[in-house]
Amino acid sequence: MPKQLIKATAKRLAEGVDRAFASTALAPSGRTKRNSSAEGLGHDARIAGLAMLEGFYDLAEHTDREGPFFTRPQAITPDLQRQRRFGRDGEVIDLQWRSAFEPFWAPEALAAALGDDADLAAAIERFGLDRSAALHDKYLSVGPNMVGHARWFHHRDQVRPCVVLLHGYLGGNYLLEERLWPVRRLFDGGLDVVLSILPFHGPRRDPRRGLRPPAFPSSDPRFTIEGMRHMVHDQRALFDYLREGRVASLGVMGMSLGGYSAALLATLEPLDFAVLYIPLAAIDRFAHEHGRMVGEADEQQAQAEALRRAHAVISPLSRPPLLPPERAIVIAGESDLVTGVEHSRMLADHFGSELTTFDGGHILQVGRDRAFEPVYEMLARAGLHAPS
Numbered sequence: 001m002p003k004q005l006i007k008a009t010a011k012r013l014a015e016g017v018d019r020a021f022a023s024t025a026l027a028p029s030g031r032t033k034r035n036s037s038a039e040g041l042g043h044d045a046r047i048a049g050l051a052m053l054e055g056f057y058d059l060a061e062h063t064d065r066e067g068p069f070f071t072r073p074q075a076i077t078p079d080l081q082r083q084r085r086f087g088r089d090g091e092v093i094d095l096q097w098r099s100a101f102e103p104f105w106a107p108e109a110l111a112a113a114l115g116d117d118a119d120l121a122a123a124i125e126r127f128g129l130d131r132s133a134a135l136h137d138k139y140l141s142v143g144p145n146m147v148g149h150a151r152w153f154h155h156r157d158q159v160r161p162c163v164v165l166l167h168g169y170l171g172g173n174y175l176l177e178e179r180l181w182p183v184r185r186l187f188d189g190g191l192d193v194v195l196s197i198l199p200f201h202g203p204r205r206d207p208r209r210g211l212r213p214p215a216f217p218s219s220d221p222r223f224t225i226e227g228m229r230h231m232v233h234d235q236r237a238l239f240d241y242l243r244e245g246r247v248a249s250l251g252v253m254g255m256s257l258g259g260y261s262a263a264l265l266a267t268l269e270p271l272d273f274a275v276l277y278i279p280l281a282a283i284d285r286f287a288h289e290h291g292r293m294v295g296e297a298d299e300q301q302a303q304a305e306a307l308r309r310a311h312a313v314i315s316p317l318s319r320p321p322l323l324p325p326e327r328a329i330v331i332a333g334e335s336d337l338v339t340g341v342e343h344s345r346m347l348a349d350h351f352g353s354e355l356t357t358f359d360g361g362h363i364l365q366v367g368r369d370r371a372f373e374p375v376y377e378m379l380a381r382a383g384l385h386a387p388s
Contacts, residue, residue, distance in 0.1 A: 011334070011335045013364060014335040014336075014360045014363070014364040014366055015335050015337055015361060017363045017364045019337055021362070021363050022290060022338055041294075042294060042295070043294055043295040043299040043302075043303065046294070046303050050221065050303070050306035050307055050309070050310045051306065053221055053225075053310040054306070054309045054312075056105070056109075057310065057313045058309060058310065058313050059313075062313045063313070063318065063319065065267075065268045065319070069104065069229070069313065070229065070233075071233070072236060072240075073101075073233050073234075073237040073240075074100060074237075075237075075240060075241070075244075076148070076237045076240075078095040078096055078148075078150075078241065079095070079096045079097070080095060081096075086153050086154075086187065087184075087187065087188065089155055089156055089157045090154060090156065090187060091153075092152070092153055093151070093152045093154055094150070094151050094152075095148075095150045095151070095152060095238075095241075096147055096148065097147070097237065098146065098148075099145075099146045099147060099148045099234050100233075101229070101230045101233045101234065102140075103135065103136045103139045103140070104229060105135050105222050105225075106136045107134070135220075135222055135223065139226055142200065142204075142206040144203060144206070144207070145199055145200050145204045145205075145206065145230075147203075147204065148197070148237065148238065149196075149197040149203050149204060150164075150194050150195060150197065151174050151194065151195040152192065152194050153183060153192060153194070153195075154192055155190075155192055159245065159246065159247060160190060160191060160192045160247060160248055161190065161191050161192070161249040161251075161384040161385075162191060162192040162193070162242055162248070162249065162250050162251070163186060163191050163192070163193055163194070163250075163251050163252065163253055163273075164196050164238070164242075164250065164252050164253075165177065165181050165183075165194065165196065165252075165253050165254070165255075165258070166196055166198065166235075166252065166253070166254035166255065166257075166258030166259075166262050167180075167195070167197070167198065167201065167202075167255060167257075168255040168256030168258050168259075168278075169201075169214070169257040170213060170214065171198075171201060171202070171255070171258070172197045172198060172201035172202025172203070172204070173202055174195055180255070181193075181195070181255075182369070182372055183195075189376065189385040189386045190384070190385055190386050191379075191384065191385060194238070194242070196234075196235060196238060198227075198257065198258065198261065199227045199231055199234070200214040200215045200216040200227065201216075217257070219292070221307065221310050221311060224283065224311070225310075225311065225313065228264065228314040229314065231261050231264075232264065232265065232268060235265055235269075236268075236269065239269060249384065251271050251272045251273035251274060251327075251384070252265055252266065252271055252273075252274050253274070253275040253277060254274075254275070254277065254279065256277075256278050256280055256339060257280055258277075258279075259276040259277055259278060259279025259280060259347075260279055260280040260281065260316060262274055262276055263276050263279060263281070263347055263350075263351075264315070266321050266322060266323055266328065266351070267316055267318075267319035267320065267321050267322060268322070269322065270323075271322065271323055272323070272327065272382070272384065273327040273328065273378065273379065273382065274321075274323060274327065274328045274329075274351070275328070275331070275375050276328070276329070276330045276347050276351075277331045278331065278333050278336055278338075278362055278365075279330065279339060279344060279347055280339050280343055281317065281342075281343035281344070281347045282315065282343065283311050283315075284305070284308035284311060285304065285308075285342075287304065287307060288301070288303075288304040289340075316347065317347075317350050321350070321352075325351060325353045325354075326353075326378070327378070328353035328354075329353055329375055329378055330345075330347050330348040330351065330353055330355045330356070331356050331358065331372070331375075332344030332345070332355060332356075332357045332358075333359075333360050333362055333365060334357050334358065334359055334360075335359065335360055335361040335366075336360075336361045336362040337362065338361070338362035341357065354374060354378075356374050357371065358370060358371035
């Protein structure tokens with residue numbers, strides 16, 4: 001009885017924390033609603049605007065794994081800074097490199113896709129887009145975001161298998177991520193571990209935003225799409241650098257927004273394994289669940305479907321995974337009220353992979369250590385991690 005009581009209490013606490021997080025960090029503030037063009041649009045304008053974005057982004061040639069949409073970046077030569085020793089044979093190295101990413105939403109591409117300049121200007125004005133500056137210019141104006149960052153927990157003795165860890169929304173602080181992830185156990189089991197920073201997070205954050213959340217993901221679907229393209233661009237640059245004889249194999253693990261990112265990468269890049277932890281699976285579903293749609297119930301559903309089509313090009317559900325089902329694991333929190341079990345189930349079904357759960361929620365992750373046991377077992381079967 002005491003064990004059941006403790007479990008029930010932990011579940012209520014985890015759900016309460018998730019509710020508080022969703023109502024503060026995920027709900028648009030009054031200032032956001034006033035200043036955001038996207039948030040201020042009514043139902044008809046949203047549907048029309050999303051249809052325009054779908055027509056621009058969701059093209060057959062953009063589904064290619066390496067084409068005009070997801071281009072292969074040039075090789076990088078990161079600046080390396082050794083931070084400290086790690087264990088008996090390890091060291092911690094910080095990597096920084098200039099990101100050569102360019103947004104796809106650019107004047108020339110828009111003119112070609114949407115008509116002459118007059119039509120384009122009318123469309124942009126009609127939907128309230130780019131009131132302060134063109135998206136292309138706004139995106140590239142954040143200098144810190146155009147520098148890639150990663151922290152490498154590196155074995156000095158020999159080339160090892162490697163896992164790249166992708167943090168969640170609001171994350172990207174190295175010291176915190178080292179504690180949120182089982183970095184030490186992965187390292188001690190024989191893996192090199194790399195903490196990689198998503199666009200607009202951590203040291204890539206726009207300092208002009210003050211205490212406001214990161215600019216990505218955004219209520220403006222274009223910014224979210226371009227941010228995901230940027231994520232793929234920079235992770236590919238990092239992957240290619242590591243694969244130049246610096247690691248023996250490469251896999252990814254992602255948490256929440258990082259889980260979405262890891263899932264997308266696993267449909268674009270040949271990886272040795274993927275672990276999707278409390279992942280986001282569908283941005284449209286998430287937006288609908290957290291009250292970002294307007295109007296009556298049928299209008300909200302129509303907006304969610306239009307958003308799904310607009311985001312299809314960057315959805316991990318749009319392409320088949322490039323790794324076998326036994327090399328992927330999805331982990332869900334049974335008390336998670338942020339992404340929830342259903343997002344994990346969608347990705348597990350898409351990857352044909354194992355779905356494992358733990359008692360905790362999205363923020364208060366009670367039982368997380370037990371949930372990772374199947375991960376270590378999967379890695380051990382693949383010869384990538386030594387059992388503890």
